[in-house]
Amino acid sequence: MKSQIVMSEFETYAKGLIEKYQIPGTAIGFAHNGTTVYEKGFGYRDVDRKLPVTMDTVFGIASVTKSFTCMAIMILQEQGKLSVHDPVVKYLPEFSTPTDATDKMTIHHFMTHSAGLPPLPSLFYAKKRSFDQDPSAKDYPGLSIPEDNNQGPIDTYEQLMEFIAGLDFELLGEPGTEFSYSNDCYALLGTIVQRLSGKTFEQFVKDYILDPCGMENTCFEIEELKDYDNITSLYAARIVDNGLEVYEAPVWWESPSMRGAGALKSTVNDMLKYAEIIRTKGKVGEKRILSEDSVEQMITPYIECSPGRYYGYGFMITPEFHGSTLVEHGGNLKAVASQLCIIPEKGITGMILTNLAGVPAVTIMAGALNNLEGRNVDATPYSTTKYELSLDELADFEGTYTSNEGMSLTIKVTEEGLDFSTQGTSFPIQCVGKDLFLAVVKDQKELIRFVRDDSGEIERVAYHMRQFPKR
Structure with missing residues (x-):
């Protein structure tokens, strides 16, 4: 065991959350x-x-994979094979949407979740083969099986583009103007990597990132690890009469057409090697993976994804994080809640991995960063001034908001204020600004922003990094 700093306050805090959510295993x-x-x-x-x-x-690291996808794009840009400002259709001519803005969508828009695409149901069908084999899928938080289940699995990039082309939806706004998290865009970035490199997306990431970094225990498919046995079992949770029951659920969810969105598996040690690329502006040890300019482009705050927090290329950036810059990304998937963080000015890198979905890994990580930097474990980097609204003003926000990805939330006015319900649980939310509310969901603080149309009526909600409409 290496000599290490003592973080007893954090460990007490973490153990409380781990016990509360019955997380079988956590590595940080x-x-x-x-x-x-x-x-x-x-x-x-x-x-x-x-x-x-x-x-x-x-x-699993889930959506932390997205930064690898962007890094692959940046490597191709350095090789002169593309520019991030090229239109997507230059490389994916069969990509289309039911709008006249398709040709304006650039690789940069895909990397920053700002192409204007609303949440789409593609991810369900990309994982359909896994869902069909996995009884625990019904217990995954927020997953609702589409009623029209005649659509077959989406196994290839071409099938994914054909599926998107056949959907009927409106853009959230002109490309570059609205942020809404899009797994589809990241899947298609993987398609671009594959077409321009002449290798599979997975092989390109291995050849240009994983192997040069010495990430020996990182892979897209668990079978690649062969005789390596230090691999977590997978767990799911279901509600039973006396609370929550966590049980082993051994099926890994795979989605060959969407690997760029969240399919990597890794370890804390391997991910700390990877984080060096951002900390050092491009190098791991003596090996240069990216140019300094490419790293700067990746961690530039291009578009606000929630108040005070921005999206770069595969990373979220908080420019005012207790006086420093926080570069991070989290992930949630079956048996995964993960987060990578880097504070470049202070030379700090960190990674947390768990083997249960829907648990507050981000809160545990925040507690560790706080302890590491000498703050109270529950300190937050933003102030939340409370605003009082009349019942008539609150009534504006009432309604059901539904995402095509399967998430649904309902807002109701009660005597105490606004009540927010999703995934079978409800809780009060507090107004902290114009059309802005603070929710505490499973010990994780989330800001909810309501979006109005030109006439001032609420038309959609921005929650959980996505925008979806009022039904």
């Missing part, structure tokens, strides 16, 4: 200027066999 580690300064495994990678979590335990 931090490095300072490339040297590991803290590592801790809580719980088990295999509960039945009492096998502990270590910094080399392989977990």
Whole structure:
């Protein structure tokens, strides 16, 4: 065991959250200027066999994969094969939407979730083969099986583009004007990498990022690890009479047509190597992976995704994070809640991985960063001034808002104020600004922003990094 700093306040805080949400296993580690300064495994990678979590335990990383996809695009740009400002249709001529703005959508818009695409149902069909094999899919938080289940699996990039072309939807706005998280855009970035490199997307990432970084236990398909046995079991949770039951659910969800959106598996140690690329502006050890200019482009705050927080290329950036810049990305998927963070000015890198979805990994990570930097574990980087609204003003926000990805939320006025319900739970939300509310969902703070049309009527909500309409 390397000598490391003591973070006892954080460990007490983390254990409380881990017990509350019954997280079987959690791995967290931090490095300072490339040297590991803290590592801790809580719980088990295999509960039945009492096998502990270590910094080399392989977990899914889910959407943290998105920064790898952007890095692959930046490498192709450095090779002179594309510009991020090229229109997507230059490389994907069969990509189309039911709007006249398709030709204006650039690679940059895809990388920043600003193409204007609303949440689409594609991801469900991209994972359909896994869902059909996995009884635990019904217990995944927020997943609702589409009623029209005649659509077959989307296995290829070409099938994905054909599916999108056949949908009927309106853009959220002109490309570049509205942020809404889009797994579809990231899947298609993987398509561009594949077509321009002449390799599969997965092989390109391995050849240009994973192998040069020495990420030996990182892969897209778990079978690639062969005899390596330090791999987490997968867990799901269901509601039972006396609360929550966490159980083993061994099927990994795969989506070959959307690997660029969230398919990598990795370890804390491997991800700390990867984080060096951002901390050092392009290098891991003596190997240069990206140019300094490419790294700067990746962590430039291009578009606001929630108040005070911006999206770059595969990273979220908070320019005012307790006096520094926080570069981060999280992920949630079956048996995954993850987060990577980098504070470049301070040389800090960190990674947390868990083996259960829908748990507050981001809150645990925030507690660790707070302890590491000498703050109270529950400190937050933003102030939330409360605003009082009349019942008539609150009534504006009432309604049901539904995403084509399957999420639905309902807003109701009660005597106490606004009540917000989603995924079978409800809780009050507090107004903290014009059309802006604060929710605390599973111990994670989220801002909810309502969007009005030209006549001043509420037309959609921005929640959980997505915009979806009032029905």
